[in-house]
Amino acid sequence: MEVKSIFDGIEDFELEKMLKCFEARKMTFKKDRTIVTNIINVKTVGIILSGTANMIRYDYNGNRSIIEKLETNSVFGEVFSRLGSDISVIATSDCEVLFIEYEHIIKRCKKGCSYHSTLTNNVLKLLSSKIVELNQRLEILSKRTIRDKLLSYFELLANDNPRRTFNLPFTYTDLADYLSVDRSAMMREIKNLKEEGFIKTNGRHISLMSY
Amino acid sequence: MEVKSIFDGIEDFELEKMLKCFEARKMTFKKDRTIVTNIINVKTVGIILSGTANMIRYDYNGNRSIIEKLETNSVFGEVFSRLGSDISVIATSDCEVLFIEYEHIIKRCKKGCSYHSTLTNNVLKLLSSKIVELNQRLEILSKRTIRDKLLSYFELLANDNPRRTFNLPFTYTDLADYLSVDRSAMMREIKNLKEEGFIKTNGRHISLMSY
């Protein structure tokens, strides 16, 4: 079975003890607020308990890139993004975030919390699926044309649905950032894809045509 | 301290017991031989004990992409690359590879091997640093021009050396694949960077100029 949360399989009463043992801090953030800036050298791991956020970067030309879309239950922190430039995590909806020192997760619990190994296990699986996601995005970004980037991303989204139909999980503006391409060029290419019969769109609802 | 190998901190005599318990299989591969093809659905994890390999993909246009450079001690397998297309791992030098069922790594050892938790810990750290690497490559690929891709990759390599000087870890041909750009266009851009005084090159030895 797939692990959804870092706390999967841990009973509530155990969880409470564990969080105290970890000195975990829970904070809430309104939409668009900054959860962390300058993520470099932060030895704290954040877990998004509810809501969503984006890990973004502004490079020296002022281009915004979405490094990572953080969904509920995502884990983020220094270890997950040692990058040279200006990284922040911005809430894209109201969020609850739990902060835990990284060492608590990586090390065996000295006090012997019985569910610690479950936690480690969960983190392992979450990290694995993060690697999968990163590889997926890499595959998309390694395409050389906007057309191929769009198609491989759409293909990914359509895979879940036998009717090869899906809803874009973000705005077209954000999609351009995610694909790391110019928005207007992307819109032009989407228009071409429509005219050539590869896709149909209705707002953010998109259908892939089978050949 | 940084974890180099999945077996860091595990005594030799323990290691031997552990590998038996895991039913680990060691295989050797000559340079350029295929270690695995069609990596999808492989429930086995490979650990490169010596040598190097590339995880590569040919997309439907026949373009080769290096998904990942696997150094000694790298871990690879299904979980680390769920991709739609044709993925293989190719030895770039003579290699020894250890294969272990993924389940053995993710689960607690039923027989209670005492060093199992060390192993888990090591895997966790290795996965974290893999995520870092993937994020680094993502940062590079998210640059929109060949120039910016080159410069941010060079910056990364130069960071280790105060003289801002380094050796390319692969051929220019492979560099183009790694950056996912056309080789001739890349060579052209390197020439421009030289002419404009941003870099100096001598074969694969490159120096970044400080402004």
Next chain:
DNA sequence: AAAAACTAGTTGCATGTGCAACAAAAAAGA
């Protein structure tokens, strides 16, 4: 030692893409 394979370096050309600058529609806020 000769042949084959690979790597580095170049160029012309067509075109895909980034950029700037809009306008209209939709969504969010007051």
Next chain:
DNA sequence: TCTTTTTTGTTGCACATGCAACTAGTTTTT
């Protein structure tokens, strides 16, 4: 409701990039 902000959609233009096609040099294989 009216106002403001965000998103979508479009276009002209300059130029960066992919592609094809070479040559020369280097390395590997036989």
